[in-house]
Amino acid sequence: MELLSPSSSVAINVDVVGGSSTGMKQSQSMVLKSKSATVSSACLERKEVDDTKALVAELCRHFYTLGWVLGTGGSVTIKVHDESVPRSHQIIVMSPSGVQKERMAPEEMFVMSSDGFILSLPPLKPYPYPPPKCTDCAPLFMEVYEMCNAGAVIHSHGMEACLVTMINPFSKEFRITHMEMIKGIQGHGYHDELVVPIIENTALEGELKESLTDTIRAYPKTTAVLVRNHGVFIWGDSWISAKTQAECYHYLFNAAIKLHQLGLNWSSPNHGPNHAFNGGWGCGNISRALDCMIDPSKYRRTSSIYI
Numbered sequence: 001m002e003l004l005s006p007s008s009s010v011a012i013n014v015d016v017v018g019g020s021s022t023g024m025k026q027s028q029s030m031v032l033k034s035k036s037a038t039v040s041s042a043c044l045e046r047k048e049v050d051d052t053k054a055l056v057a058e059l060c061r062h063f064y065t066l067g068w069v070l071g072t073g074g075s076v077t078i079k080v081h082d083e084s085v086p087r088s089h090q091i092i093v094m095s096p097s098g099v100q101k102e103r104m105a106p107e108e109m110f111v112m113s114s115d116g117f118i119l120s121l122p123p124l125k126p127y128p129y130p131p132p133k134c135t136d137c138a139p140l141f142m143e144v145y146e147m148c149n150a151g152a153v154i155h156s157h158g159m160e161a162c163l164v165t166m167i168n169p170f171s172k173e174f175r176i177t178h179m180e181m182i183k184g185i186q187g188h189g190y191h192d193e194l195v196v197p198i199i200e201n202t203a204l205e206g207e208l209k210e211s212l213t214d215t216i217r218a219y220p221k222t223t224a225v226l227v228r229n230h231g232v233f234i235w236g237d238s239w240i241s242a243k244t245q246a247e248c249y250h251y252l253f254n255a256a257i258k259l260h261q262l263g264l265n266w267s268s269p270n271h272g273p274n275h276a277f278n279g280g281w282g283c284g285n286i287s288r289a290l291d292c293m294i295d296p297s298k299y300r301r302t303s304s305i306y307i
């Protein structure tokens with residue numbers, strides 16, 4: 001297929017759906033989504049592409065040590081920064097599917113056009129390695145890139161991201177406030193309430209696409225979506241922003257789980273006890289009473305009970 005550069009008139013031939021190096025075909029539907037991909041030949045050979053592939057491998061090794069990409073789960077994608085191209089048109093590096101993420105080499109990465117074509121495939125490896133296949137998260141990553149103009153997306157299977165969705169199996173949101181690490185989340189301050197939407201898991205990763213899309217539409221400012229019993233998708237304008245926020249989100253999920261184990265309320269400003277307490281404060285719920293002292297405007301008092 002001939003692809004044309006937006007920044008130059010160089011035309012090149014790129015084997016989009018079948019890597020000549022592997023003789024295999026990629027069958028993901030998103031790969032065939034559009035034929036409007038444009039890229040220059042120089043684009044794929046740029047040092048920045050190699051550097052980004054190496055960065056994805058390095059980050060996966062690091063995230064493995066944090067428990068975010070164990071057992072081949074989880075995934076990372078980063079756009080190749082190019083000052084001369086708007087982010088929405090920059091090419092994309094994605095990790096392969098079903099591989100041990102901590103052992104990936106840069107040459108095992110997939111390179112995609114901004115609209116989801118595979119531009120370069122990794123070479124086939126001998127038995128017992130599986131044939132190269134792009135991450136199952138690819139359709140979800142593409143959706144985040146398109147809807148949020150992200151520069152990088154991290155899909156983590158960190159246990160804290162999984163457990164925090166299980167404490168209340170009916171909750172559609174994770175909410176937390178008055179924690180310093182909230183300041184690490186784009187657009188948030190210490191006093192703000194951070195709200196992370198939760199979507200239900202599906203049998204296949206790709207089946208999450210519809211609910212992920214609907215949720216991002218409903219929460220246009222969010223930079224994360226939790227997937228119940230599964231993990232979390234987190235993104236940022238750059239890989240640094242995505243990584244920083246991912247660390248803050250995981251910290252906050254962990255803090256919520258620990259506060260819950262201590263019987264403390266993670267979502268109220270004072271993080272007081274969860275259960276009704278009938279002494280000392282003259283009200284039914286010490287947590288709400290403390291919250292009232294922090295911000296009385298948020299509560300009205302009826303008899304001696306704050307509601």
Ligand SMILES: CSCCC(=O)C(=O)COP(=O)(O)O
Nearest residue numbers: 072073074075097098135136
């Ligand atoms: C034990 S991993 C199950 C699949 C999954 O949820 C995941 O994130 C892995 O995706 P990939 O295709 O990138 O290996």
Ligand SMILES: [Zn+2]
Nearest residue numbers: 073074205231
């Ligand atoms: Zn997953």
